[in-house]
Amino acid sequence: MTAQSADANPPAIQITRLTHRYPGGALALRDVSLTVRRGDGVGLVGPNGAGKTTLLSYAAGALVSDTVRIFGEPMTRRSAPRLRRRLGLVFQQPDDQLFLPTVAEDVAFGPLNMGLGQQEARLRVAEALEAVGLDPSYGPRQPHRMSGGERRAAALATVLAMRPDVLLLDEPTNDLDPRARRALIGVLGRFPTRLVASHDLEMILQLCERCVLLDGGRMLREGPTRDLLADASLMDEAGLEVPLSIRLGQG
Secondary structure (H helix, E strand, O other), rough: OOOHHHHOOOEEEEEEEEEEEOOOOOEEEEEEEEEEEOOOOEEOOOOOOOOHHHHHHHHHOOOEEEEEEOOEOOOOOOOOOHHHHHHEEOOOHHHHHHOOHOOOHHHHHHHHOOOHHHHHHHHHHHHHHOOOOOHHHHHHOOOHHHOOHOOOOOOOHHHOOOOEEEEEEEEOEEEEEEHHHHHHHHOOOOOOOEEEOHHHHHHHHHHEEEEEEEEEEEEEEEEEEEHHHOHHHHHOOOOOOOOHHHHHOOO
């Protein structure tokens, strides 16, 4: 592949030697590089405090650094508002994403703020709710009266309504019962390009072909998900465990 053709198809996300310090001076990320290409499913795993959420925040443009490129363009304070439209970040807590009286209003909020008309916004609401397995009756419902799985699906719908090119998820299966978890994994598996930070290693095995292991803000290893998660000594070094399905020979 020539340099010209490579430049014509840049990675969806490219992070180069990113370092982040907390206000008190502690390092949250230490010289981390990451590439997510179009069509990739990439998992971010590691113990608490590893830097997963901070790295995800930079990838989503919630934190801004010109060491981050989105489809080849540096993320700067000027470019960030436009580039964020190509990125769909689903927060760890769905209640952080659902703040209006009804589900339909929450899902329509992004499209309307993009300047779309009411008719197009309604079409996107219907499309996004269907994509996450919620029928039209959920539109007028109040989010605080729905189950945890339903709220998480509605939060995902608010992002899908924006039609992002890349989906970024922070602990998407937290607090879900097995049925809701299976349903959500099924929905996420249909989205082609995704970056997922999670402690749910079985979900990472299902959704991510490639995996990055972080610990103490450092990248310990990157590689094929099953190979990385099956490395018992590496997982022990990071304070994690080999997923049960791999230990049983099913992963």
